[in-house]
Amino acid sequence: MKPESFNRRESIQNSSYICGVVEGFYGRPWTLEQRKHLFKRQNHLGLTTYLYAPKDDIKHRSLWRQLYSTEEMTLLRSLIDSAKDNRINFVYAISPGLDIEYGSEKEMATLKEKLSQVKGAGCDSFAILFDDIEVQMQKNDKEHFESFAHAQVHVANTIYEYLEPKTFIFCPTEYCQSRAFPTLETSQYLNTIGELLEKEIHIMWTGPQVISRYITPEHLTRVGSVIRRKPLIWDNLHANDYDLKKIFMGPLTHRSVKIKDVTSGLLSNPNGRYEANFIPIHTLSDWNAADRDLLAHESGLSEDNGILFNIECNSETVYIPEVSMVNAVTTWIDEFITPSVIQTTQSPILSADVAGCVPDRRDTVWLLDLPQSHGVIVPEPVAPIEVAAENIVQEAVPLEEPVPSELNSMAPDYSQPMETEENGETQEDEAMASVDDNVATLQAFSGLVVTEEDVKNQRLALLSSMCEMFYLPFENGPRTTTLFKDFTWLMQNASVMKKSFTEIETLDPLQSEWLVRYDGVTEFLTNAIDAFFFITQAPNKTVVTEIVPYAFDAHGCCVVMIAIARWMMQGFSLDNSDNNIPYDYGSPDENWITQTGFKINTMRLFSILDDAEKMFTTKIFLPLTIFCFDIRPFTMADKDYISGMVTVMLTTNQEFLRQRSKNFADRNIIPFLTGGAHHNFVCEKVDETGHKPVCYAAGHADGSAFSHFLIGYKEELKEKYKSLVEDFKVGSAKLSPEHIEFIQKSQTPIEIEDWFPKVPNHIFERYPAWVETYFGLDSSDAYPMMKVLHVTVISLAMNGCPGYFVTIAEDDVMRQKYFFAIGLNDLGITDCRRFRIMGQTLCNLSSSSSSSYSE
Numbered sequence: 073m074k075p076e077s078f079n080r081r082e083s084i085q086n087s088s089y090i091c092g093v094v095e096g097f098y099g100r101p102w103t104l105e106q107r108k109h110l111f112k113r114q115n116h117l118g119l120t121t122y123l124y125a126p127k128d129d130i131k132h133r134s135l136w137r138q139l140y141s142t143e144e145m146t147l148l149r150s151l152i153d154s155a156k157d158n159r160i161n162f163v164y165a166i167s168p169g170l171d172i173e174y175g176s177e178k179e180m181a182t183l184k185e186k187l188s189q190v191k192g193a194g195c196d197s198f199a200i201l202f203d204d205i206e207v208q209m210q211k212n213d214k215e216h217f218e219s220f221a222h223a224q225v226h227v228a229n230t231i232y233e234y235l236e237p238k239t240f241i242f243c244p245t246e247y248c249q250s251r252a253f254p255t256l257e258t259s260q261y262l263n264t265i266g267e268l269l270e271k272e273i274h275i276m277w278t279g280p281q282v283i284s285r286y287i288t289p290e291h292l293t294r295v296g297s298v299i300r301r302k303p304l305i306w307d308n309l310h311a312n313d314y315d316l317k318k319i320f321m322g323p324l325t326h327r328s329v330k331i332k333d334v335t336s337g338l339l340s341n342p343n344g345r346y347e348a349n350f351i352p353i354h355t356l357s358d359w360n361a362a363d364r365d366l367l368a369h370e371s372g373l374s375e376d377n378g379i380l381f382n383i384e385c386n387s388e389t390v391y392i393p394e395v396s397m398v399n400a401v402t403t404w405i406d407e408f409i410t411p412s413v414i415q416t417t418q419s420p421i422l423s424a425d426v427a428g429c430v431p432d433r434r435d436t437v438w439l440l441d442l443p444q445s446h447g448v449i450v451p452e453p454v455a456p457i458e459v460a461a462e463n464i465v466q467e468a469v470p471l472e473e474p475v476p477s478e479l480n481s482m483a484p485d486y487s488q489p490m491e492t493e494e495n496g497e498t499q500e501d502e503a504m505a506s507v508d509d510n511v512a513t514l515q516a517f518s519g520l521v522v523t524e525e526d527v528k529n530q531r532l533a534l535l536s537s538m539c540e541m542f543y544l545p546f547e548n549g550p551r552t553t554t555l556f557k558d559f560t561w562l563m564q565n566a567s568v569m570k571k572s573f574t575e576i577e578t579l580d581p582l583q584s585e586w587l588v589r590y591d592g593v594t595e596f597l598t599n600a601i602d603a604f605f606f607i608t609q610a611p612n613k614t615v616v617t618e619i620v621p622y623a624f625d626a627h628g629c630c631v632v633m634i635a636i637a638r639w640m641m642q643g644f645s646l647d648n649s650d651n652n653i654p655y656d657y658g659s660p661d662e663n664w665i666t667q668t669g670f671k672i673n674t675m676r677l678f679s680i681l682d683d684a685e686k687m688f689t690t691k692i693f694l695p696l697t698i699f700c701f702d703i704r705p706f707t708m709a710d711k712d713y714i715s716g717m718v719t720v721m722l723t724t725n726q727e728f729l730r731q732r733s734k735n736f737a738d739r740n741i742i743p744f745l746t747g748g749a750h751h752n753f754v755c756e757k758v759d760e761t762g763h764k765p766v767c768y769a770a771g772h773a774d775g776s777a778f779s780h781f782l783i784g785y786k787e788e789l790k791e792k793y794k795s796l797v798e799d800f801k802v803g804s805a806k807l808s809p810e811h812i813e814f815i816q817k818s819q820t821p822i823e824i825e826d827w828f829p830k831v832p833n834h835i836f837e838r839y840p841a842w843v844e845t846y847f848g849l850d851s852s853d854a855y856p857m858m859k860v861l862h863v864t865v866i867s868l869a870m871n872g873c874p875g876y877f878v879t880i881a882e883d884d885v886m887r888q889k890y891f892f893a894i895g896l897n898d899l900g901i902t903d904c905r906r907f908r909i910m911g912q913t914l915c916n917l918s919s920s921s922s923s924s925y926s927e
Contacts, residue, residue: 084118084361085159090239090274090337091360092121092160093353094306097313099344101126101481104147106346108154115158117357122155123199123241123339125165127313129481133167137182139189144482149193156194163239164190165199174209174223175216183227184234191235199241200228201276207245220245221264229270241304242269243276249291250281256298266299274336277303283311285546286326292334305331305338309544310352312343318669319348319622322543323355323393323400329365347618350407351539354400355393362391394550398532401539405531408607412614534603537596541626541670548673555596556673558589559633563677563870566645590641597634601627605700628859629674629688635703635753635863636870642705644750646871648680680869681914686895687862701766701856703863706754708745711737714754714765717846738789739827740844744770747781751841751867755856767847767857769864773873775831775842782828789824829879829907835899839911841868841876849886858894869914877911884908 084091092114095102102110111122124132131138140148155162166187173179187198202224209220217223224245232240244265246252252259265275277295279287287305295303307327310320320343327338340356342349370390540549547553568582579587604627610616639645675688706714715737744752751771756763772778831842843864847857868876877899880887888908892898896910 085120089332090121090304092119092339094123094125094339094341096125096341097311097344098127099313101129102346104151107151111155111158111160114160119357121161123163123165125201128479130479136166136168139186143484145193147482152194161197162195163197163199164195165201167201169202169205174213174227187235196237197239198235198237200231201243202245203243203247205245221261225268232270232273241274247276248278248282262298274304275299276306278306278308283308283545289328289330289334292331296334302334302336304336307338307340310342319343319345319542320544321348321351321539323397324359325393329362329391345618347615350404351397351400355396358396359391363388364390366390366392401535402532407615408610408612411611533599534606537599538603542622551596555593556677558593559677562589562640563648566640567647569641569643593637594634597630600630626670629671631703631859632862636866639705639867648870678866700758702756702758703753703860706752711741714741714768717765740846743785744772744844747778751864753860753863755860767853767860769843769845769860771841771843771864771868773841773868775840776836778842779831786824830903832903835877835909839875839877841873843876843878845878865914874915875911875913877909879907879909882906882908
């Protein structure tokens with residue numbers, strides 16, 4: 073039994089085991105303030121080591137010979153002092169391997185001078201890295217050294233003896249098993265390094281692969297026998313520099329606590345987005361502090377022995393990744409609702425696609441102590457500088473943004489790419505404002521009977537859902553995995569919902585199972601979408617800036633999925649027999665890199681579309697839209713509600729507006745609903761005032777049949793509007809000048825025959841579905857309309873439809889450009905010469921017969 077005074081965090085800080093963070097990724101390095109914030113976090117968590125090794129920091133790697141300027145040394149000294157103040161061992165790494173001449177005395181003198189300068193700033197631990205370089209030596213070096221390994225050993229041993237460091241680390245060129253030639257045990261390079269390198273020097277190792285899913289004690293024991301010492305793990309599990317579309321916020325996993333017995337330490341090389349590393353770093357701390365792994369017979373642990381999970385206790389503790397993650401997320405909530413700790417000279421900027429969605433009408437008690445008016449952060453343009461700032465790329469992250477070839481994170485003016493907000497409001501101002509806003513919010517929700525525990529649990533559900541969508545490189549979180557499996561099952565058995573039922577007792581067993589799985593799917597998606605909204609509301613702008621781009625991306629997928637789920641529940645979908653369950657792509661040759669992730673799995677879910685990938689990833693310029701919106705199927709009961717969209721800004725005469733609304737419904741909504749269209753979706757803006765329609769799409773799977781339906785329908789409309797048309801033509805006194813002007817402004821043709829396009833028959837052969845859309849041309853409609861169209865065409869494709877078309881007035885150039893930008897093709901002009909036809913193929917004609925999509 074450990075004594076009562078035992079402090080686990082204190083104990084591991086005093087341990088000789090090296091555990092902490094390596095800033096060793098490619099891309100934009102962290103800032104000085106982020107690093108200092110990291111040191112405080114590490115100190116709190118008992119993580120004792122920080123290794124400075126940013127690949128694209130110019131004086132670390134490409135210009136390693138250059139000394140730091142006086143100003144740069146001042147900043148470096150302050151960084152080292154901050155590490156010492158937080159009891160962190162600051163290890164300065166240098167990477168001379170790109171172009172060093174190993175046998176040159178001048179090169180050695182230059183290297184010593186550079187590291188002596190750093191030592192003069194107070195640094196007493198160093199690393200020399202030879203990773204990711206060419207294995208060929210220069211001509212002169214071949215004359216001096218027996219092998220590449222001998223040359224590197226010479227440099228490392230010489231520098232080690234010269235500096236007399238507290239800690240010295242060496243990263244070999246063959247730093248994982250997949251790079252060992254010809255094999256791990258027979259690698260001449262590794263055996264030479266292990267035999268000749270000074271025994272006090274730690275050798276870094278990433279595991280079986282560069283990014284290793286599993287790192288086992290057995291593997292590390294083999295490595296240790298080759299390099300003649302315990303390896304120091306450089307863990308790339310959470311690194312995202314190879315694919316900036318992704319971040320990884322799952323727990324440290326597949327690393328047994330037992331590997332501490334066969335290693336000298338473990339340093340995590342995490343996400344380049346600093347704030348995304350809260351959970352990886354916290355779970356690393358729990359792993360480091362734990363005594364053992366969970367045993368097989370302990371899988372059913374009860375609350376009575378939950379003490380095993382408590383890292384802070386003074387008894388034996390167990391590391392369980394899932395439990396550690398929950399604890400970390402619980403702690404992370406406080407970071408979101410607290411104004412930014414990291415102070416920057418510039419306000420953080422979002423670079424993301426757009427909007428939010430709260431699909432289910434439920435009490436959002438997790439908003440209770442957040443400000444109602446929070447001020448949305450201005451987006452960072454990801455377009456070239458000449459593109460207007462109000463336009464951004466639809467893709468959530470500036471994915472292929474090239475890192476400048478020269479970056480110096482020790483320069484006084486170095487910071488993350490941000491821009492100052494025009495209003496100049498400081499973070500302190502916003503934090504002060506949020507205090508008053510919180511009071512208003514509490515009053516607004518005064519009707520809810522909730523406890524702090526309710527708020528905590530809801531927020532935990534939201535953030536946990538988000539983290540599971542950005543879990544680990546090889547796998548989704550457990551509930552996300554279940555989400556995709558259950559959603560696929562819903563698609564495969566969707567036709568069971570065509571059978572009507574009125575009471576729960578009338579459900580057949582398959583319907584019951586379908587609804588149970590539906591509830592699970594929609595619960596997760598609702599939490600994930602609410603998480604996006606929670607993040608955008610958060611006062612901590614620093615965290616928001618780095619997380620929101622990825623949350624936006626996932627949000628776009630979630631909005632589509634939940635809308636399709638609702639549509640299937642209404643009984644409109646056929647069974648989708650294809651097995652689209654996402655597979656686990658972890659493999660020895662690492663081909664999983666481009667085949668995993670929440671968006672990838674969403675695209676695989678809807679692989680019935682030929683261009684699902686293009687639909688979800690096309691980079692286009694769309695105006696930024698930041699408001700919460702919902703997408704749902706609509707019915708005849710919604711016709712007046714939806715047609716109310718067209719009454720804005722035309723007149724203040726309420727009678728005219730009612731007439732205009734009825735005209736719109738007769739022309740754009742009712743014919744689809746009465747003519748057999750089953751692919752109808754409306755997007756609603758959701759805010760404190762309620763729900764308001766923004767845009768919609770109505771789709772008829774058989775456009776040819778719909779065209780024939782319109783023949784009779786137009787005759788009905790002619791009779792309905794006969795007197796109005798005649799009065800307008802003859803200039804009857806029954807119509808006031810104001811009424812006539814209003815009719816002209818409404819842009820609705822007076823002749824009923826002109827209301828609908830005459831679509832050539834050949835269009836229906838390849839593009840059988842007829843889709844009608846309505847949206848405004850202001851900045852708030854562009855993105856929601858695209859998502860509504862995505863939902864509509866996915867539902868069509870699920871029922872076997874090979875293609876669809878929309879019609880746009882020939883003189884409406886802006887909407888034509890819009891549809892072209894989101895992937896539709898120009899199919900020509902209608903027979904009446906008044907409409908442009910644009911369309912898109914959805915699935916292979918050979919696998920879809922006309923009977924399969926006629927519904």
